[in-house]
Amino acid sequence: MKTSTATVDDTVGNAETCKKYCGACPTFRNNLLKDSPPHELFCARGKSSIAEKTKTSGCYCPACEVFTKYKLVIGYFCAK
Ligand code: SF4
Numbered sequence: 001m002k003t004s005t006a007t008v009d010d011t012v013g014n015a016e017t018c019k020k021y022c023g024a025c026p027t028f029r030n031n032l033l034k035d036s037p038p039h040e041l042f043c044a045r046g047k048s049s050i051a052e053k054t055k056t057s058g059c060y061c062p063a064c065e066v067f068t069k070y071k072l073v074i075g076y077f078c079a080k
């Protein structure tokens, strides 16, 4: 799932913002998502290549400025 209202731009700025939230997220850290493509910015780039093996344990997306700016919903973009 991505968003019903907007497509997120794959920009350096959005990737930097993503690091603050995905980078701190337990799902990201516990599943070592940074080691597999697309590494971050899942709301723009799509889910992780290891999404099928990813055990979700919380999502920080709703706190993220990108989430608000693009009117995203739910989160867990790495896994769904
Ligand atoms: S909404 Fe989630 S995936 Fe998208 S930039 Fe923010 S933390 Fe990253």
Ligand code: SF4
Pocket (backbone or CB within 6 Å): 021, 022, 023, 025, 026, 027, 028, 033, 042, 056, 058, 059, 060, 061, 075, 076, 077, 078, 079
């Ligand atoms: S998309 Fe959500 S659940 Fe996945 S790593 Fe980013 S903050 Fe965590």
